[in-house]
Amino acid sequence: MTSDTLRPDAFRDECGVFGIFGDSEAANLAYLGLHALQHRGQEGAGIAASDGRLIRASRGRGLVGDVFGGQELANLTGNMAIGHVRYSTSGEASLRNVQPFVVRYRDGQLAVAHNGNIVNATQLRDELEAEGSIFATSSDTEVILHLIAGSTQETFINRLVDALLRVEGAYSLVLMTENTMVAVRDPWGFRPLVLGKRGDAWVVASETCALGLMGAELVREVAPGEMVIVDGDGEQSLRPFPRRPRRACVFEHIYFARPDSTVFGRPVYDTRIGLGKLLSEEHPIEADVVIPVPDSGVPGALGYSQESGIPYGLGLMRSHYVGRTFIEPSQQIRDFGVKLKLSPIKSVIAGKRVVVVDDSLVRGTTLRKVVRMLRDHGATEIHLRITAPPTVGSCYYGVDTPTRDELIATRMGVEGICEYLNADSLGYLSIASLRRSEGEDAGRFCEACFTGDYPIDPVPEGARKQMPLFVEDSPTEKA
Ligand code: SF4
CATH class of the missing domain: 3.60.20.10 (Aminohydrolase, N-terminal nucleophile (Ntn) domain)
Incomplete structure (x- = not known):
């Protein structure tokens, strides 16, 4: 999976x-x-x-x-x-x-x-x-x-x-x-x-x-x-x-592409490590351990750990055996969805101030459950760090996205989202840092879901997908 x-x-x-x-x-x-x-x-x-x-x-x-x-x-x-x-x-x-x-x-x-x-x-x-x-x-x-x-x-x-x-x-x-x-x-x-x-x-x-x-x-x-x-x-x-x-779609580097690929001329893994480092520079915090939301948050968490000096830990185990049948089950079972897929490792997080690194925050539903799970297993503080800017727009160029209204960052600011997720702090990578990561290619990427600056005029919402x-x-x- x-x-x-x-x-x-x-x-x-x-x-x-x-x-x-x-x-x-x-x-x-x-x-x-x-x-x-x-x-x-x-x-x-x-x-x-x-x-x-x-x-x-x-x-x-x-x-x-x-x-x-x-x-x-x-x-x-x-x-x-x-x-x-x-x-x-x-x-x-x-x-x-x-x-x-x-x-x-x-x-x-x-x-x-x-x-x-x-x-x-x-x-x-x-x-x-x-x-x-x-x-x-x-x-x-x-x-x-x-x-x-x-x-x-x-x-x-x-x-x-x-x-x-x-x-x-x-x-x-x-x-x-x-x-x-x-x-x-x-x-x-x-x-x-x-x-x-x-x-x-x-x-x-x-x-x-x-x-x-x-x-x-x-x-x-x-x-x-x-x-x-x-x-x-x-x-x-x-x-x-x-x-x-x-x-070129900047989200390929942030999330979509496989870390062992080179996409748009750049190694994806190295790019994601760099995003984690920039995030640490931008949103430092005193903490005991940096953990990723696996698998896609792993390189960003490694980068954050390397830059901050806070030890990296695998605080969440991911089940790779959850089939698609569990994606949209009945409402009763759906509430177990995150637990089926992610399991905390108590010795890594109990009694610790934890930095949780993920690569995107779209609706916020999964991270909210992750935060609750980590608290239930003894984390004393939870600091969320996202290796992307707030997602404020749908994609019209080949990515399946929620409608704009469903994106949490269109409905509330960082403080409101942090409160909703029940985290102690929340830090997104800024657009400026994202562009720093793009180096000499800065400005040559589509960033429209972060900026609303669409290269091709979008069609009306109802016809977008x-x-x-x-x-x-x-x-x-x-x-
Ligand atoms: S709007 Fe642009 S950056 Fe965002 S997912 Fe679509 S192509 Fe990628």
Whole structure:
């Protein structure tokens, strides 16, 4: 399990994407790649593979290991594959939400895996429907497919460019025809995407941890606005879109990405250690022990401990065996949720003044329970430290977030939140310190959920989320 199942009130990344071209074990390697990206989405997983003539796909709800536990991979033959892990943002874990989507249009088959959110999807859909398009789903990714199919350009690549020129928003896409793989990142560069090589095979993935697992070398980040095309003639790069200021999602560094990844050119672990150090400088406190909210708070707590000199301790144990069935059980059982997932180690916290480091504070429901648990087990003081600024805005660029009203920092100030959480003190990292951590890239990140400064104008609240597809009927599907 990953941090989101532990903390249902946290921000959730929506998806991870993967692609490989030029390896006879393509589907098996995609399976490994998706395992490494599992933290980016646990509602469903899918792989599409091509043998040069036909694209076959398999996808299902649940974790990668559950979806591909049987004969599914054996049917996915060919030397090219793309894969996807996702969250449902609609609250319904619909199978039809699970990508890659595979369609057949006048030029043959096309498979697509998308991480991001198309901000003008509703408007584009209205236009397409007015022109006669019939939509099978309400997904923003399907809008891209319709735009490709409807383009009057002559080649697939030109049709793809034509389509994406009409799209505003966040996309790290991996697409596949029967014989070509394309990786493309929006001009703002909101979501990560890297290019690697494994022997003669080309690999693309949301994060470098997927490359490391299979022994692939990182070649480089796919640049914002870049389109990488891989086919039998090799790899080529295009920059077909108007340039935009880079706005990589700073939350990838704070929370989403795996600590062993390098994202946007920076090691995530080192970045989080640095955030903890800056937090200690900014909000020092006299205390006996620094503990993380595991797992995602660990590097920040280590950094805080290193900078402050206060010993680090593992004051909370996390159960990695709590399945998704415990995420939204009945109200009666839900109250046990945090206890199921986190258990205090009394010898670390009893009689101690405890600094608790976490990487974000969204609704505050989990931390409130953590504070109560620590007090019940003898902590004498609890000082909360958050390695991010107060979260005051929803995300429109591919992250599943609560509405603005649900964010605790929009309803009360630091003192009020501290009181609500029943902590002795509360300190957030400031925007200034966050920018210090960004070094020479300061100002080149999206920080909109902390500042309200949105790079692309958000759509109205009711239409903000990645649009859900229609409700699903069966637990698995072969396409
Ligand atoms: S609004 Fe927040 S979560 Fe969304 S892309 Fe910007 S920094 Fe990332």
